[in-house]
Amino acid sequence: MSFVNISDQMEKQLGNTDGSSSVMQIPGFCLDEFGKPIINSDAPSLYAFGHLVRCTETLILDLFSRGLLSGTTHTCLGQELCQMSVVRALTEPDDVVLSNHRNHGHFMTYSGNFLGLVAEIMGREAGVCGGYGGSQHIAYRHFHSNGVQAGMTGIGAGIALARKLSDSNGIVVSMIGDGTLGEGLLYESMNLASVWNVSMLFVVENNGIAQTTPTSETIAGAIADRGKAFNLKTWTLDDASADFIKNVENVVQEIRAHTGPGLLEITTCRLGPHSKGDDLRDAEEKKRIAERDPLAALGRKLTDEQRTEIEERNLVFLKEVEKEALASPESSFATAPEHIHRSRQIDAIPSMDAEFGNVRGAINAALHGLLTHTNDVIVLGEDLHEPYGGAFKVTAGLSDTFSGRVISTPISEAGITGAGIGLSMSGYRAIVEIMFADFLTLCMDQIYNHAVKFPGMFKDCEVPVIIRAPCGGRRGYGPTHSQSLENLFISVPGLTVLYGSHRHNVGQLLIDAVTCWPNPTVFLEHKLLYGEKQSSGGYETVQHDPADLGAELFPTIRYGHTEPDVTLVSFGGMLPYVERAAEYLKNEEELEVEIIAPSMLSPLPRQTLLNVLLARQRILVIEESHHEFGFSAELLACLMENGFAGQAARVGMPPVPIASARSLEQDQLLDERIIVDNVLDLF
Amino acid sequence: MKLDKASIETEIKNKIIEIADGLGCDATGLQSDDIIPATGFIDSAGLLELVAWYESFYDIKIETAEITIDNLGTLSAMADFLQKRKGLA
């Protein structure tokens, strides 16, 4: 599973396959066979590790003050036992820890890699992620943290589903703070975990304050009630209580029984500021917290001799960590990466016929083929089940045949996109259907801050998720069900945007995206094309340029004269209109017309398009989408940068909402008349 | 076509007169042993035209290396060269 591969690759990338962490023996602790420290529940062990965590955080703050850190950092001072408690109780190699901005304690407990953490935050080569991730973004074995509140929770639900589907004994713990309770995605994720009945534990580290705002001002109702509302097993524990560590172990055991998800609220206190210099709490409050300090209380259980010995050996160890980290060179790129795309044949699926009854049937057949010939394709979306069969009936007939792999989900676009990412990171290939492309905006954070970030930051962390969505207007569905949002998504760095048409082999595009293109991909389908016969109609494939990643898999096609008077560049649902305009221009205006239609909008097949377009005299780029800042803007800029000397123009939708009334919509969206008028303006 | 030496010389001389006429010169006074390029009646390009005509009119092929004063420098030499090439001498 790819998630496992990450850890191997990360270690290779860092050149510490022997583990500089394991070379740096943690005083008083052994590692299990997977490299995780074994921390017993006796007071000396807990105090020793907790003290090490605290001193590491102090070291980090000290390095910060000395100007040696990259960016900012969030320490867990005062929350050491809280952060250690759940992670130390995870004993299975498949167990997953998803963390957040305040992740140091989780990471140290999971990995024992103190040098890797300190060097990472300093931006040094010895950092666990080579300095790419810094304090908040760390990937190591099954530990993954990211910097957006609740951003990892939907992903956690997906990973937990993957664990369940593969009969793994592993569980997923998702660490959040009380501040995260304000995020909507969290509730989508709790609901998903519950309806899927997966082994996932949401851990709310309730330190009573969200950055600077007291929780009492931001949270209505009780935290535990939220868990109960979603039918999660719910516990509330205090990290200063006597049996805290043991009780947390019991909670983990209960989740390990695989009877469903849970929510554990841990009452804790932050000794330090949220980040740096933003602790506005009054002195009384801080004094109370210091007196409560559970780590100090634990220390008091030891003899002075015991405690001194532990503290001294920890300080010696951390001196060594600091020395090693400072000796490690500043992180540098051998070659600064230009893209995040990888190429990989995953498995062979019988190829699809180019001619097909209609586009809907071609996509349905492709999904059928993918589900038949692989075991790891999972189709997720709203109302996919029989007899409804998904948006526009594209998944008709699949849920009965492939029970358990074609999953109807709650109406949670962000949540199911996250789950798709989680499944994809766990060796599955998730195809997520979003009922209308308009709702892709709800998925944007999962795409922008998660799906494209992991493969970009972490070598060999693949997120081969496909997000399918019907788009486009002309059905009178109005402003939130008629849009073409490709202009937004092509601007997401690292995201692949495919948008075929009835002139492409759409089924094959989908199969190739799933089996040969392990990169996060949005797959757009125009709703008016579903009923069109899929046929090449005399188009031919433009020779792809080897410089263009993916251009061979996702071809650009062309139709018409090779020395045209005008070239129409368009894609997706515009093609029937473009073809009618071309016909008119040929018959009535005596023009030789060429049509160029890419199926991959991003990454733009630049060189392939330039090879054809640079020599052309007149080019009109036609989009159904809002064209300002969109595909045509990028393509025309690219032509200009490369010395295009002909005439060029573009036409699309003005920046206004699409109307519902068919007669109004007709006046807004491009049709053959507007295309013809724009072409004639060039003559 | 007569391939006796006098006829050949006459034929070639007529061609030279024609070419020289085009350049505004009168070559009727050309003698059998006059070095053609030295007379100034025709220039290099005229000579090339003459050689091209000579090859095609008498249907022979001349290598560039053979275009020398010894072989083609005078009317007499051109007639001898041709007869040799035609196996007549």
Next chain:
Amino acid sequence: MATPIHVPRINNNDDEVKLIALEVAVGDHVDEAQVIAQIETDKAVVDVESPAAGYVLAIEGELEEMLVVGRVFVWLGENSDEKIPEPSKMARDQKISGQTGTPTAKARALLRKHGIDVSEVPVSGDRLSVVDVERYLQSQNRLPGADQTDTAVKSREMKPAVTGKAQKLENVERGMLSTVIWHRDVAVPGYIELAYEQSAWKEYAQLFAQKHGLLLDPLLSVMAWRLVEIAMETPRLNATIWDAKRYEYDQVNLGFTVQAGNNLYLVVVQKSDEIDELSFVNKMVDLQRKAAAHQLKPDELENATIGFSSMSRWGVERHVPILPPHTALMIAHTVNIKGEGVLGASYDHRVLNGGDVVKVLKKLSKPKSQVK
């Protein structure tokens, strides 16, 4: 009041349906619930029934046409002479409006290309067409397609076919590029000439001819060879501008003008820098002979990197040669009617300046050494 019959929606996903049968014609009387037409989706064929009794006033749609769901396709009236309302916008806007009377777009492009005013050209049909323009051009003895001045499209700077090294221009050199910026992508010619004393070259050519027993005067060929040598010493002479850089060629391909009958050829001695003087002179004879016979091959006519032209044969005072594509220097040699030698040169001012050219002409005005 006329009653509309709308194209019905058969299922959610089909916005257009095909009219496959019409059971009535304009003027017919129909009964309520009488089948008047059949329409087809990709799933089913459905009868369309009349909602009322009456007369068919109008049918808006043809057999096999795809009709948009919801539009009116039949009007019924209580009497057969009732008026029907103006067509709705949705029905009205289906067709692209014609451009009656105006020239077609292609014809407009042709007119502009040839600089012809539309009023000059007789129109044969409804609109001025390409055929009209071409006929007009022929009547004016102008070849369609001959003019290449399509103002809509600027020429692009093409990379030269001969390989070379792109040399960054010095700031001062770039200055010239800017000075002639209006012409940046094409050669910007200048012309300079000097009188020269011919005796040294004449003597050289004579000795060379004697030594090798040449029939043809090698004067121009040995002068051209000298130009090859000079170009080898000074790479910037054998260069062009590409991509705002001076592009110095890796080889010297000497182009030489040859008049053969009515044709003027620029024959090219490829890689002149790799052969010796005698081979060069012989190669020139070869090419001139082929030119005279019109048997030059394409590679003997292309990719010149520097040029030499002489009109001494015609005794002209001066000629200003056109620079061949992607060359920066073309020598213009002549001997005027008074018998005085003249060495001139056309040059690309982006690459060379007057001083550079004068230096070349001075070097070229006498042989480098005695005949070897």
